[in-house]
Amino acid sequence: MIEYSHFDNLTTGIFENTDTVQVIDVPRLHLYPDRLNRVADTWTKFSWDKCASIGEDEPHIHEWVFPENKLFTGVQYSNDVVGYDIDYYEPETDDGDPSGKKVTREKIYCYEWTHRRFGKHLPWARYWYDLVNDLECVVEKLLPAFDLPENSYTQRQLNIIKYECKEASNNEELKIHRRESSDRFGVDHIDGTLFGLHLGESHPEIHAKPDGADEYVKPDLTGNKVLLLVGEHAADLMNGRGTDHRLFYNGDYLAKSRYSLILDITLRFNDEEDLEHPM
Numbered sequence: 696m697i698e699y700s701h702f703d704n705l706t707t708g709i710f711e712n713t714d715t716v717q718v719i720d721v722p723r724l725h726l727y728p729d730r731l732n733r734v735a736d737t738w739t740k741f742s743w744d745k746c747a748s749i750g751e752d753e754p755h756i757h758e759w760v761f762p763e764n765k766l767f768t769g770v771q772y773s774n775d776v777v778g779y780d781i782d783y784y785e786p787e788t789d790d791g792d793p794s795g796k797k798v799t800r801e802k803i804y805c806y807e808w809t810h811r812r813f814g815k816h817l818p819w820a821r822y823w824y825d826l827v828n829d830l831e832c833v834v835e836k837l838l839p840a841f842d843l844p845e846n847s848y849t850q851r852q853l854n855i856i857k858y859e860c861k862e863a864s865n866n867e868e869l870k871i872h873r874r875e876s877s878d879r880f881g882v883d884h885i886d887g888t889l890f891g892l893h894l895g896e897s898h899p900e901i902h903a904k905p906d907g908a909d910e911y912v913k914p915d916l917t918g919n920k921v922l923l924l925v926g927e928h929a930a931d932l933m934n935g936r937g938t939d940h941r942l943f944y945n946g947d948y949l950a951k952s953r954y955s956l957i958l959d960i961t962l963r964f965n966d967e968e969d970l971e972h973p974m
């Protein structure tokens with residue numbers, strides 16, 4: 696079941712109703728009707744090398760390989776400017792051999808200080824800084840729900856995401872790659888966040904359900920609607936259910952690039968060392 700509510704009626708009580716998938720109509724978002732196009736545009740302008748060159752800290756780079764079949768690989772980059780992840784999946788042939796072609800998921804993690812400290816070098820960051828600020832009215836209504844632990848604080852993290860299948864050489868293969876991309880990168884999970892606001896997809900694929908429910912529902916995120924993703928910290932603190940979510944491609948489009956946009960409210964602890972990205 697999905698409950699659609701309006702920002703004007705939004706209260707912290709939304710976290711007491713986590714047996715239902717919650718979608719919120721946020722009128723402020725009318726200022727950003729082209730946000731998914733802006734995601735695509737940001738990807739044409741973003742360069743990790745540029746971010747590495749303007750940052751003050753030494754970049755942290757972590758390469759990983761999924762040990763068993765080695766079909767999953769990836770690199771995580773981060774410094775004081777942004778985080779940038781690229782994950783690869785290599786679909787198998789019908790015989791179960793590696794196909795030699797890859798699909799990718801890339802994420803830019805953009806923070807409040809990305810624009811404040813580095814905006815003059817990164818003109819694309821301005822739009823996202825404004826959007827996150829305009830969503831603060833939603834965050835302000837929701838945060839008082841939580842008695843946050845003494846040594847913790849919250850952070851805003853905008854996830855600018857691209858799923859790409861650019862190595863498919865014909866439409867039939869593209870369909871296979873799109874399906875693999877959504878199945879492999881969109882495995883069901885609950886975010887390791889406090890909560891998130893899903894701000895839409897260029898090609899709608901997200902399905903959601905309260906943790907433990909049988910059936911997924913597909914929310915309508917057109918217009919100014921956002922999906923509330925109850926993360927594991929909110930579920931713990933409120934004794935509620937996280938929002939389990941996954942991607943599902945139903946063969947209805949053939950685009951090589953698919954985009955999505957999510958604002959995460961993450962819970963940080965004063966004494967934590969390495970920051971892990973919460974999906």
Ligand SMILES: [Fe+2]
Pocket residue numbers: 884885886940974
């Ligand atoms: Fe997620």
